[in-house]
Amino acid sequence: MLDTLTISTQPTAKSRLPEIDFDNLDFGRTFSDHMLVVDYHDGEWQQPQIVPYGPMTVSPANSAIHYGQSIFEGLKAYKSQSGEVALFRPLDNFHRLNASAERMCMPQLPEEIFMQGLLQLVRLDAGWVPEGPGSALYIRPFMFATDAMLGVRPSESYRFMIVTCPVGLYYPKPLRVRFEEKYVRSAEGGAGYSKNAGNYGAAMYPTRLGQEEGYNQLIWTDASEHKYVEESGTMNAMFIIDGRLVTPALSSSILDGITRRSVLQLARDWGMQVEERQVSAREIMQAQADGTLQEAFGVGTAATIASIAVIGYQGQDYELPAVADDAFSRRATAALAAIRKGQAPDAHNWMVRV
């Protein structure tokens, strides 16, 4: 049993920080100096450790590789102008990780390990948090099965880790997307609401087909009728129709995005009408045709808020109006950035100082 949370820390002998070109960060390729590692066996989480970032040994029979018990989270740390580092809504990620763990038959992680591990790791690598506009330290907590066993059953041992990487904008340009009406990301009753690795793997082939047609991402539609919007790529999808913010209601096939929650909260704070409901591809295209579709965008931790410039539907491309300076997605992007960088009041206590 974990009596006290001692995180043993083995600092790196030589930081790689001086080698990093912060102006040219390719998402997810540059990792900071340290990582957190915690193992689970005999029904208990063991002592967490912070060690230099680096490769690890995995059995060829590792059951996560064979059967996919592997889940992850994504959150970001920001640096204010005065150099303070803060995390955006980390407890929301903690709760979602455990919801994913339950769905994938994996053990629950104690809050203390998640939060203390995160805080101590980011504190140690605070020098890696970039300051430029649109940049942040992307934090990837993840858990995977570690049994070396080819029988199909839940693993009895697991590893939880956190790695971090300085990142810039995920989508530097407005997106071209198309409705996907053949392949499915997730069906009702499936595991689409959880952040398990398989959801992302299964999306790659249809996404590649879309990319070969010149789209950056797909807008997934529901599995039974291919009629209703689910998500856009790795983001939640949002639309401004006639001044109202419309987004698919959460379901077992849609990820409960933390950026989604935050953007909906801002819209409500600003007195906008927010509609979380079923929204069909046909409704979106009708709104595009009659000029009431003012904006379409995806929201996610990595992407933040990514504007959609073109939507493909049943073989045709439709252009959306250019995003005006006072458009909702621009104002929401600026408002979130200001809260995250400590330049605006944090009315909902989203930030956690490191």
Ligand code: COI
């Ligand atoms: C995130 O926004 O954190 C995601 O999960 C997207 C990621 C797969 C790049």
